[in-house]
Amino acid sequence: MQTLELINQTLNTNDAVMLYFSAPTCNVCHALKPKLTEAVMDNFPSFIIESIDISETPEIASHFSVFTIPTVLIFFQGREFLRKSRHMSVGEVTDAIRRPYTLMVES
Incomplete structure (x- = not known):
C-alpha cells in the first residue's frame, strides 16, 4: 500500500x-489514465508514474492539496513543475513537460 x-x-x-490522482468512481480518470501513461512513457522514458487512489489514501491527496480528480502533478528533481486537474488533454500535458524534460536529460 502506498x-x-x-x-x-x-x-x-x-x-x-x-x-x-484518481478514484474508482471517476470515469474520466479511468479513460484518461492509460492514454496519458502511454504517452508519457513513450515520450519521456525516465518518468516514474505513481497512481494514487484518493479513496484509499486521502492523506496523500490532502498533503499535495488535491481536492478534485483527475489531477496530475509533474515533479522535476523533487519540485512540483505542473499541476493539471479535471479538464486536460494528453497533448497538453506532454507539450508542457517536453522542454524541461529534454533539458534535464541532456544535462
Whole structure:
C-alpha cells in the first residue's frame, strides 16, 4: 500500500515523477489514465508514474492539496513543475513537460 513516506521517497530519488490522482468512481480518470501513461512513457522514458487512489489514501491527496480528480502533478528533481486537474488533454500535458524534460536529460 502506498504511503506518504513512499511517495516522498520516490520524489526525492527520481528526477522525473508523475503523480496521477484518481478514484474508482471517476470515469474520466479511468479513460484518461492509460492514454496519458502511454504517452508519457513513450515520450519521456525516465518518468516514474505513481497512481494514487484518493479513496484509499486521502492523506496523500490532502498533503499535495488535491481536492478534485483527475489531477496530475509533474515533479522535476523533487519540485512540483505542473499541476493539471479535471479538464486536460494528453497533448497538453506532454507539450508542457517536453522542454524541461529534454533539458534535464541532456544535462
